[in-house]
Structures are given as C-alpha cells and as structure tokens.
Amino acid sequence: MSQLLKIEDLDAFYGDFQALFEISFEMAEAETVALVGANGAGKSTFLKCLTGLLPTRGQRILYRGNNIAGVPAFKIARQGIAMSPEGRRLFPSLSVKENLMLGANVGRKGQWDLAAVQALFPILEEKRDIPATLLSGGQQQMVAIGRALMSNPALLLLDEVSLGLAPVIVRDIYAALPKIRTGGTAVLLVEQDIGMAMQVSDRMYCFQEGHVSLQGVSADMTRDMISTAYFGREKEVQ
Amino acid sequence: MEWINAIVQGILLGGLYALFAAGLSLMFGVMRFVNLAHGDFIVAGAFGALLLVESLGLHPLLTLVIVLPVMAAFGYVGQRLVLNRVVGRDILPSILVTFGFSVILQNLMLEQFSADSQRLSAGALDTASFGIGSLSIGAVPLLMFGAAVAVLGGLNWFFGHTNTGRLLRATSDDGEIIGLMGADRRHLFAIATALASAVVAIAGVLMAVKTNFDPSAGPIRLLFAFEAVIIGGLGSLWGTLAGGIILGVAQGIGAQIDPGLQILAGHIVFLIILVVRPQGLFPKQKG
Ligand SMILES: Nc1ncnc2c1ncn2[C@@H]1O[C@H](COP(=O)(O)OP(=O)(O)OP(=O)(O)O)[C@@H](O)[C@H]1O
Ligand SMILES: [Mg+2]
Numbered sequence: 001m002s003q004l005l006k007i008e009d010l011d012a013f014y015g016d017f018q019a020l021f022e023i024s025f026e027m028a029e030a031e032t033v034a035l036v037g038a039n040g041a042g043k044s045t046f047l048k049c050l051t052g053l054l055p056t057r058g059q060r061i062l063y064r065g066n067n068i069a070g071v072p073a074f075k076i077a078r079q080g081i082a083m084s085p086e087g088r089r090l091f092p093s094l095s096v097k098e099n100l101m102l103g104a105n106v107g108r109k110g111q112w113d114l115a116a117v118q119a120l121f122p123i124l125e126e127k128r129d130i131p132a133t134l135l136s137g138g139q140q141q142m143v144a145i146g147r148a149l150m151s152n153p154a155l156l157l158l159d160e161v162s163l164g165l166a167p168v169i170v171r172d173i174y175a176a177l178p179k180i181r182t183g184g185t186a187v188l189l190v191e192q193d194i195g196m197a198m199q200v201s202d203r204m205y206c207f208q209e210g211h212v213s214l215q216g217v218s219a220d221m222t223r224d225m226i227s228t229a230y231f232g233r234e235k236e237v238q
Numbered sequence: 239m240e241w242i243n244a245i246v247q248g249i250l251l252g253g254l255y256a257l258f259a260a261g262l263s264l265m266f267g268v269m270r271f272v273n274l275a276h277g278d279f280i281v282a283g284a285f286g287a288l289l290l291v292e293s294l295g296l297h298p299l300l301t302l303v304i305v306l307p308v309m310a311a312f313g314y315v316g317q318r319l320v321l322n323r324v325v326g327r328d329i330l331p332s333i334l335v336t337f338g339f340s341v342i343l344q345n346l347m348l349e350q351f352s353a354d355s356q357r358l359s360a361g362a363l364d365t366a367s368f369g370i371g372s373l374s375i376g377a378v379p380l381l382m383f384g385a386a387v388a389v390l391g392g393l394n395w396f397f398g399h400t401n402t403g404r405l406l407r408a409t410s411d412d413g414e415i416i417g418l419m420g421a422d423r424r425h426l427f428a429i430a431t432a433l434a435s436a437v438v439a440i441a442g443v444l445m446a447v448k449t450n451f452d453p454s455a456g457p458i459r460l461l462f463a464f465e466a467v468i469i470g471g472l473g474s475l476w477g478t479l480a481g482g483i484i485l486g487v488a489q490g491i492g493a494q495i496d497p498g499l500q501i502l503a504g505h506i507v508f509l510i511i512l513v514v515r516p517q518g519l520f521p522k523q524k525g
Contacts, residue, residue, distance in 0.1 A: 051418060073417025083418055091411040093473075093522065098404050105401060106420030151420065 004029045004155060004186050005050075006062040012045050012054055012210075019045040021210045029154070032177075032187045034197035034218065037207035038230050043190045044086045046207070047157045050188075051083050052076040064154075077106045082153035084144040086160055086190075090132040097128040099143050103150030110152030111183045117146040120176050138169035145173070149180065156180065158189040162196065174200060194226050206230065239372055241494060248490025249483050250379035252466075253386030254448060256482030257441035258459055259466035260390060261434035263478050266467070267410045268430040269325050271332050275339035277460030278347075279435065283309060283442020284451045285347055288356055298358040298447050306439040313435025317428040325427060340456065347453035358446040382444050386482070389437055390475045396433075397475075406430055410473070458501075465508040471518025480519060484511075 005027040012020035020042045027033050035043050048054040049069075050061065057070035068076050082103070090099050100117055118125035121142040127135055132143050141161050148156055162170040170193075177200055181187060191197040197204060198218050206214035206229035214221075214229030262276050273279075286308070287301040296304075324331040366377035397403040409416045409426050416423050445451060445459070462485060470481025485504050492503020511519070 053415065053417065072422065074420050074422045077418055077420040085415060085418070089412055089415050091408040093407050093411050094404060101401070102404055102408055102419045105405065148418075 002029050003027075003062075004031070004064060008060055010046075010049060010056065010059055010061065012042070012049050012056065014045075019210055020049070023207075023210075023212055025205065025212070027155070027186060027188065030181065030184045030186050031203065032181060032189070032201050034201035034204045035188060035190045035207065036192070036194055036197050036204065036226065036230075037213075040209075041207040042210040043207055044159055045210075047083060047085075047159050047188070047190065050076075050155075050157060051081055077151060078108070080108060080152075080154035081157065082106070082148035082151045082155070083157040084141070084148045084159060084161060086163075088140050088144040090140055090143055090147075092131060092133040094132060095129050096124055096132045096135065096143055099132045100124070100146050100150055103147035106151035108152040112149040112152050114150070117149055120149075120179060121146060138165050138173065141165065141169075141173055142176075145176070153185060155186045155188065158187065160190050160192060162191065162193060170196070194223065198223075198226075241491070243373055244490040244494040245487055246373060246375065247379065248487035250375070250383045250486070251490065252483030252486030253379075253383030253479070254441065254444060254482070255462050255466045255485050256386045256470075256479040257382075257389060257437060257444065258463035259470070259478045259482055260393065260475065261437040261441070262460075262463045263467045263470075263472060263475075264393070264430055264434045264437070267473050268406050269409070269413065269427050270329065271321070271325055272329065272336070273434075274333060274336040274460065275343055275456070276336075276438070276463055277458065278340045278343040278456030279309070279438045280442045280445060280459045281451055281453065281456045282343055282347065283439045284356075284358075284446035285351055285453075286439075287358060287443045287446045288351070291358055298360050298443060299363075302440065302443050305443055306436050309439040309442075310432040310436040313438075314428045314432040317431035318424060321431065322424045322427055344453050344456060351453060353452055353454070355450045355452045356446070357450045360447045364447075378448055382448060385440060385444060386479060389440060390479050393433070393437075394475050402426075402429060462504070465504060468518055469508060469511050471521035473522025474520045477518060477520030484519075 003026065005025065007023060007025040010020055010023040011018060023046060035046065037043050045054065049056050052071055052073035059069040060067055061069040063079065063081065068079065100114055104113070123139055124142055124146060127139065132140065135143065145158065145161065161173055174196065177187065198221060201218045204216065204218045204221060205212055206226060208229060208231065214225060258280060262273060265271050265273055283305055286305045287298055290296050290301040290304055291298055320335065321332065324335050360378060363377050367374045397407055405416065405419065405421050405426055406429065408419065409423065413423055416426065466481035466485050467478060469484050470477035484507060488507035489500045489504040493500035
C-alpha cells in the first residue's frame, strides 16, 4: 500500500515546554490507526502538528510525499487532512447545518456532502436549524465528525470522539466508521478506550510522555503490552 | 411636544451612532481587536468627501462612490500589512498601534485641512423636511437613520446567508480552528476590516453632511461608538442599533433639559447600563 504519512523525529513545543520528542510515525493510504496514551502524553499535540494548528516549521511531515511541516492549517486542510478536534470545538453561533457547511468550505470534491452526512447521522437533519452547541454530547460529536467529513478528507483525524459519552452513543458513532472507510479515507483516531482502539484499528501507536512507547499491528497486541506502554519502558512489536 | 420632538431627533441621531458603532463592533467581534483610530477614520472619511466635493464638485452623498471602495481597500490592505501582525491573545499591541494611527491621522488631517471646522452642504436636502402632525423631521436625519437600518440589515443578511458571513461568525466564535475549515484567518480578518471600513466611510460621509467636523473630532466619535456598542451588547447588530438609539435619545433628552447636558446625559446612561447590565442589553446568545 502506498504511503500516506511519514514522519521522522518530530518535536513539538508550547513555548519553552516540549510536548513531543522525536516522534516517528507512518501511515498508509486508507489505513486506520489508533493512537493511545495516558493524559498529557501528547496525542492531541501530535494531531495539532499534523493539521498545522501547532507550528512545525523546519521539520519533516511527509504527506503523500510533500513536506507539510510549516504549511498553514488552511492549506493542509485543502490538501485533505481533516480533524474532529478534542472537545469538538463546534461554533456556538452557527446552526448544525451551518457548522456542517463550513466543513465544505475546504472545497474538496468527493462522496461527502450535506445529504451524505445527514444520511450517515440522520439526527443531524432533524436538528439542522438548532444552534450546534445546544445538542446532546453525542449529537455534537456527530456534527464535529460530519463537519470534518464535509471536506472529503484523505486523512481523517478523530480526537477522543467517545469522551464523556454513554456506551450506546459511542457504539452509534463507531458504527459510522466502516462507511467512512469505504471511500478510501484513512483514519487516525485517538481513543482512551483501549479495547475499542484495538478493535477498530489496523495498527496502533502508544505515546508516553511525548515519546512513542509502543507501535505495531493491533491484532498482535495484548492489553498487557499496552498497559506497560502507557507507563513503562519502550517496546516494539512487529 | 418639544419632548417628543427631542426623542424623535434622538432616535434619528441614534442611527448615525449605530453606524459609528457597527464597524468597531464588527472588528472587535471577529478578531477581539479594539481600533482606537476608529473615530479618526470616520473623520478621515468626512475629509475624503470634502476633498472630492471641492475638487470634482460632486454632491456630498455621491462621493461615497469613491470614498467607500477606497476606504474598504485601505482597510483590507492595512489589516494584511500591519494589523495582522499585532492581533493575538494580547490586546495591548493592537491598542498601542491603533493609538499611534490615531495620533498620526489627526496630525495629517490637521496639516492638510487646518483646524477649521467644516461642514458639507447637501443642497436642498439640508433644509427639506417632512411634517408629521406638529413634528418636523429633517430629510438628512431621516436619510441617516434609513442608511443605518439598511447597512445593519445588509450586514445581518451577509453574516446570516453567505459563506463568508458564516466564516466570519465562526471566526468570532473560535478563530483558532478556522484553518481546519480551509479558510485563511488573515484573509478573513482583512475582510472584516474592509467591511468595517466601508461602514466607516458611510458614517463619515453622512456625518459630514449632518454636523460640523474638524481634524480633532475623531476621539469623541470613538467614544460614542464605544458607548453604543456597550449599551447594545457585543455581537448583535440590531443590539448596536438599539444602543445607538438609546444613546441618541439620552443625548436628545439631555439637550432638552439644558443644551450643555447633551453629551453628559449620554455618558450617564452609558455608565448606568455598564453598572446594571455590563453585558449590554442584547448580548450575543451563547449556545
Ligand atoms: N496549549 C498548551 N499550552 C501549554 N502546554 C500544553 C498545551 N496543550 C497541551 N499542553 C501540554 O502538552 C502536553 C501534551 O498535551 P496533549 O493535550 O497533547 O495530551 P493528550 O495526550 O492529548 O492528553 P489527553 O488525553 O488529556 O487529551 C501536556 O503536558 C499538556 O499539559
Ligand atoms: Mg488530548
């Protein structure tokens, strides 16, 4: 399979504070990769680097062979990386439909448009004219995912889509994943629920204090290995 | 009857104040940016009209055909080249820079036009008026008010029904992630400033016809604009119109009590509202 992302020795900083250390990371087209790790391990920081929300100037983030490190976020979005950010970050003064329409502003053609997203999450059609942040947590999460899909991404980043949601709702949201993948969209998901992460992903990475502590094929992983990687020494599974 | 007249005139004047306020509120709303040179830009618009009236013999209101696009373009370019460098979490750099603009602009206008008080004549419009009962409503104040409603209504429509309008509202909500929507924040900021500058141009030209102005007339306009925004509540254009009207009516009633009280009455109402309802009368709804 052809390569979608290749990253070597990525560092990230918030001012003087270093949040990521020499991260090396790879992803193939249409692959689903899960990223796990304890609170503060640097998962969201990593996604912010990929989308250009955090400066990475002078480093190497190869996306389909082009270095996108230091490229402004809006151009990266136009090249096909979309994100449902941590905390969803919906626009409160915009309705559900308007939030979704903004995703289409990225201007990429493909299978996802308003009708397709509403078919994926039918509740969003019913609630289309309601301010997005008045919806329930699960519905808000659907808007955030839908908004990202509206840009017809080649790579979809999902940052903790199940956070704070009831198990039934989480199941509903993850039920959408296969449909998202059928279009050839690669998915990189950050997930606190290790069981869920192992189940839906092809490969996994575990971060620990800004370092990659474990990576490998999800089916080859055991919970023990992952638990150790959350807090313990570096390991590798191939 | 005098009182009713004072109130009606106050309402109409409020339209002009709402126009002063709209640009300020728009820039603050989209980029949390306080433009201290706002009043001076309004006065610059008035002087621009003066220049065109004198050199081309245009009717003052027609000068808008030139003043508006020039100011909008200036706003766009100024935002991209200068102001985008100072917007950010810290509001202090933007305050310092626009304060500098204010001083420079006032001095340039003083140099160019002297300190004399100016006024533009709109010809027959100046004296035209309509009688409603025993009230007499001047054509110019009415035009001002109509322009305010049209401009605010137009902006409201733009924000509600266009893709750029949606992007600007989203930027106001959470500008940090607007890049994820494939939009360049620097460009959106510049669009907001261009829109604000277009409104400033309209306000400046109307002001030139309505009242006397001189190079030092900016800061008090900034103050009126600021008061109207705070009274109305940030983030709602109709709130801004209401804020302008309340300010205008307060001034009208003050002037009716004693001509010296006009400005003070406006400040007092502003202070009362600031204390009683600091979020303003019509703040933006939070989801
Ligand atoms: N805006 C910020 N400014 C300063 N430090 C930050 C900022 N955001 C995150 N950090 C720090 O960077 C480190 C990594 O944070 P990050 O949010 O990437 O972790 P995470 O793995 O996503 O954690 P969580 O599971 O809690 O979301 C943490 O130590 C955090 O305190
Ligand atoms: Mg996180």
